Amino acid sequence: MLQVLDPPAVRRWSWLAAETLGRAREEIDALNVFPVPDGDTGTNLHLTMLSAAEALDGLPGDADAATTWRTLAQGALLGARGNSGVIVSQALRGLAEVLRTAEGGGADLGRGLARAAELARGAVERPVEGTLLSVLGAVAAAVRDLSGDLAAVAGRAAQEARAALRRTPDQLEVLSRNGVVDAGAAGLTLILESLAAVVTGSYAERPDVPAPVRRVVPGPEEPHRPEGHPGYEVMYLLDAGDEAVETLRGELDALGDSLVVVGGDGLWNVHVHVEDAGAAIEAALRAGGRPHRIRVTYLAGSGRTHPAAGGRGVVAVAAGPALGEVFERSGAVVVRREPGSSPPLAAVLAAIRGAGTEVVVLPNDSGAREVAAAAAEITREEGLAVSVLPTRASVQGLAALAVHDPLRRFDDDVVAMTEAAAHTRHGHVWVADREVMTSAGLIRPGAVLGVIDGDAALVGADLVETALEVVGRMVSSSSELVTLLEGADAPAGLAQAVQDRLAETRPDIEVVRYGAGQGGYPLLVGVE
Numbered sequence: 001m002l003q004v005l006d007p008p009a010v011r012r013w014s015w016l017a018a019e020t021l022g023r024a025r026e027e028i029d030a031l032n033v034f035p036v037p038d039g040d041t042g043t044n045l046h047l048t049m050l051s052a053a054e055a056l057d058g059l060p061g062d063a064d065a066a067t068t069w070r071t072l073a074q075g076a077l078l079g080a081r082g083n084s085g086v087i088v089s090q091a092l093r094g095l096a097e098v099l100r101t102a103e104g105g106g107a108d109l110g111r112g113l114a115r116a117a118e119l120a121r122g123a124v125e126r127p128v129e130g131t132l133l134s135v136l137g138a139v140a141a142a143v144r145d146l147s148g149d150l151a152a153v154a155g156r157a158a159q160e161a162r163a164a165l166r167r168t169p170d171q172l173e174v175l176s177r178n179g180v181v182d183a184g185a186a187g188l189t190l191i192l193e194s195l196a197a198v199v200t201g202s203y204a205e206r207p208d209v210p211a212p213v214r215r216v217v218p219g220p221e222e223p224h225r226p227e228g229h230p231g232y233e234v235m236y237l238l239d240a241g242d243e244a245v246e247t248l249r250g251e252l253d254a255l256g257d258s259l260v261v262v263g264g265d266g267l268w269n270v271h272v273h274v275e276d277a278g279a280a281i282e283a284a285l286r287a288g289g290r291p292h293r294i295r296v297t298y299l300a301g302s303g304r305t306h307p308a309a310g311g312r313g314v315v316a317v318a319a320g321p322a323l324g325e326v327f328e329r330s331g332a333v334v335v336r337r338e339p340g341s342s343p344p345l346a347a348v349l350a351a352i353r354g355a356g357t358e359v360v361v362l363p364n365d366s367g368a369r370e371v372a373a374a375a376a377e378i379t380r381e382e383g384l385a386v387s388v389l390p391t392r393a394s395v396q397g398l399a400a401l402a403v404h405d406p407l408r409r410f411d412d413d414v415v416a417m418t419e420a421a422a423h424t425r426h427g428h429v430w431v432a433d434r435e436v437m438t439s440a441g442l443i444r445p446g447a448v449l450g451v452i453d454g455d456a457a458l459v460g461a462d463l464v465e466t467a468l469e470v471v472g473r474m475v476s477s478s479s480e481l482v483t484l485l486e487g488a489d490a491p492a493g494l495a496q497a498v499q500d501r502l503a504e505t506r507p508d509i510e511v512v513r514y515g516a517g518q519g520g521y522p523l524l525v526g527v528e
Contacts, residue, residue, distance in 0.1 A: 001151050002199045005104035007068040009198055014053035014072060017194040021046040021187055024207035031183035031212055034131070034174050035083060035258045036233070036273065041183035044082030048089060049191065051079020065104065069096035077269050078237065083258050084132060084184030086235070086271045087120050088191070090262035091136060094119035106153035110143040113157060125249060125259035130172025132184035138164035139192065151200050158196035161189040165210070180212040232277040232381070233297040238268040240289030248287040255279055277378045278345045285342070292370055296377040312406035312413070313355025316362040316397050317343050317372065322517025323394060323485065330401045332362070342367050348375040358385045358410045360417060362397035387414045392454065393426035394518070395483050395526025420528070425474050427452040427525040429467045464497050467523050471498050474527045475506060483526035484513045490522035498523070
């Protein structure tokens with residue numbers, strides 16, 4: 001029997017909880033009627049705890065308590081799935097806040113569970129009784145002032161969780177009506193019972209999950225979700241400060257329900273159910289945050305219809321109207337963006353929905369990839385086949401578009417386009433309008449920076465000479481095609497000078513020029 005919850009015990013607990021939830025996953029899924037009866041709470045909790053356990057596996061065997069608890073909480077935050085998984089990750093954060101600097105005895109665990117309940121409830125915008133929040137609150141109240149040993153506190157926490165779980169149908173009408181206990185609370189109970197098992201060394205033969213009186217099965221007479229309930233579950237990790245998160249909370253609360261925001265120290269996990277998934281993601285951008293690892297799940301029964309457009313299409317993001325015309329002439333549906341900014345999510349969604357049922361998206365910019373990925377997630381849930389290619393520059397997008405063949409199988413077309421983009425080196429020249437420190441040195445206003453494959457390669461004083469040097473470094477013995485895109489502010493003869501130099505030194509290379517008219521960069525270069 002353990003006297004303290006030390007790092008090895010925390011590892012054993014995380015794995016036992018993950019394995020127990022894995023064995024009970026389908027039974028917990030069968031209980032899932034709130035907030036949306038989508039039958040995935042057990043799966044989400046299993047994946048959340050599995051992420052936490054796997055994060056601990058990456059630590060050295062002698063990791064201290066502070067590192068162990070911090071890693072457990074971070075692993076759960078990064079891997080949290082669904083409403084319940086996000087709340088459990090915040091509960092683990094509360095435990096970690098107390099136990100990472102404590103000895104790990106019974107009183108420490110009691111204080112940790114009290115903090116876990118406090119943080120979890122604070123993360124939910126509109127708490128509902130009869131859920132895992134109620135169970136966690138009951139557990140915290142039962143053990144907060146206990147001064148017994150670790151086994152006594154862990155055992156009391158597990159017993160109170162089981163008792164509070166049985167009370168959930170009396171607290172939430174939808175549970176009583178369907179003859180079930182709360183699914184998230186059932187998962188939390190197994191997590192706490194796993195903790196007691198590790199502390200006492202007494203392991204249950206199999207998880208005890210209360211069976212529903214009747215399984216809720218979606219059908220014509222029983223919609224899978226309540227009428228009027230938002231149609232999408234949106235989740236993403238968010239890099240943002242506290243002030244941005246408070247702004248985001250207010251906007252997301254107005255957009256939908258089941259809002260949970262957990263995390264801290266600049267990294268957050270956001271969960272919400274909304275009618276407009278795009279608006280929920282754009283809200284993060286407006287608040288000044290950076291959303292990533294975006295997941296959008298279509299909640300069945302929304303009454304939505306899939307887009308009617310058929311066939312294969314390509315959507316390309318372009319900076320400026322002239323560059324957009326280049327892509328349009330090559331057969332793409334174009335989403336225009338302002339130089340230095342990301343395209344509007346709504347515009348990318350509309351373009352994908354109008355392009356066909358099989359769509360390749362060319363973001364053509366690192367900053368546009370997150371928006372393109374979010375739009376792809378949303379439209380996949382609507383029934384479209386969407387693939388976002390990792391094009392970081394317009395010249396890579398044009399290379400991919402050049403080999404696009406709508407008569408090929410979709411997967412084969414995606415592979416061919418991806419390979420064409422990957423085999424295209426990209427570069428540009430930029431006349432500095434401000435002082436910037438780069439890997440090539442300090443750039444002062446008026447200096448010319450040459451960039452190759454995203455890295456600062458050289459600094460020059462003359463635009464034409466710098467462009468010639470950039471292209472010279474990019475071409476190799478295997479190069480076959482050079483694409484030159486002239487910017488709106490390019491001096492007359494810039495692209496022609498590069499073409500003339502290549503005609504002298506590499507007459508075997510084909511050169512294609514476009515008056516693309518992009519802002520910011522006088523010349524974009526692609527080499528295949």
